Amino acid sequence: MQIELRILRFDPERDRKPHEESYQVEAGPMDRVLDLLHKVKYEQDGTLTFRRSCAHGVCGSDAMLINGRNRLACKIRVDQLKGRRITVAPLPGLPVMKDLVVDMESFFAKFRSVQPYLQADDPDPERERRQSAEDREVFDDTTKCILCAACTTSCPSFWAQPSYVGPAAIVNAHRFIFDSRDDHAADRLDVLADGDGVWRCRTIFNCTDACPRGIHITQAILEVSSKIVEHHA
Amino acid sequence: MLFRYRGSEGMLAWAFHRISGVAVWAFILLHVFDIWLANVNPTLYNDLLSLYGSPAGRTVETALGAAVLYHALNGLRIIIMDFWPSTTRYHKQLWYANWVVFVVIGIPFVLQIMAPAFGLAAPFSFGG
Secondary structure (H helix, E strand, O other): OEEEEEEEEOOOOOOOOOEEEEEEEEOOOOOEHHHHHHHHHHHHOOOOOOOOOOOOOOOOOOEEEEOOEEEEOOOOEHHHHOOOEEEEEOOOOOOEEEOOEEOOHHHHHHHHHOOOOOOOOOOOOOOOOOOOHHHHHOOOHHHHOOOOOOOHHHOHHHHHOOOOOHHHHHHHHHHHHOOOOOOOHHHHHHHHOOOOOHHHOOOOOHHHHHOOOOOOHHHHHHHHHHHHHHHHO | OOOOOOOOHHHHHHHHHHHHHHHHHHHHHHHHHHHHHHHHOHHHHHHHHHHHOOHHHHHHHHHHHHHHHHHHHHHHHHHHHHHOHHHHHHHHHHHHHHHHHHHHHHHHHHHHHHHHHHOOOOOOOOOO
16 A cells, blocks of 8 residues: 655755655555655665664664654554554654754763662672562563653653653663662662652653553652652651 | 644643643632722622623633642542552543543532523522
């Protein structure tokens, strides 16, 4: 079937502002939006620019705004979108570098700000740091993050206040705050208790809906909020 | 982006919460104004009250009641999720439950407020 692919394009060397361009692409129901983007790039317009790496929903490179929602282009199929017209735009709220490529630097700076790595004060053990299955279960959900930024850039609080640390950073903080082997949860809670931390969450659930890994992001944010209250009580 | 992003129930719940919050705030401003009017110009205050009692005024009062009720119920939904984060997994069901309670509580209020506008009931009378 013929699909009309409408892509929001922007070339900083030529355009003053982004504009939509339309492409007719032959596609099957099981084709993914990434396949359609490849067809446009390889067969119609080689200047179309977008990120993709693994192309199988693992690396998180090709998150973009597809039919008005943040999704991974390599995971969403034509039959799931219903209709013959598909719109594609870069992730909202981040500066566009070219076409579908956004500048992720501020996103990763926020990720780094929550110290997303294990910090244990006890001496290094001879072998691994052991953990019970129950203790691991507490933060299992938040280990799944692939840092695609679909969550953070779907959040109206982030659109209104770009300094908000955002759902992705909170999810990655959650992964270590609730890790029984880590000793520096308090440092992360201090970062997230800030005015640009967890309190900017308005329980809108766009992040949870957008997450291609199905992480219960709003739950993680509220668990961190409760931990902050507990910590400061 | 706010109007272009296709959020689901959670985004709608939030948008309605904001809109109803602003509506209630606007009513409070109006209320402060009319109470002030009672003191400085009682005749004008009485005229304003009769405007509130007109069909248009009653429609606005019904909308105000709806805004207050929605804001309160959704506020409870948010409080529940704040205290028990695992309930966020059922946020859509909680929102639909909100609407059921909204209709159940709302209908008697709508009837009470709107009926006199159609001559179906006498307005409340206080005192004599």
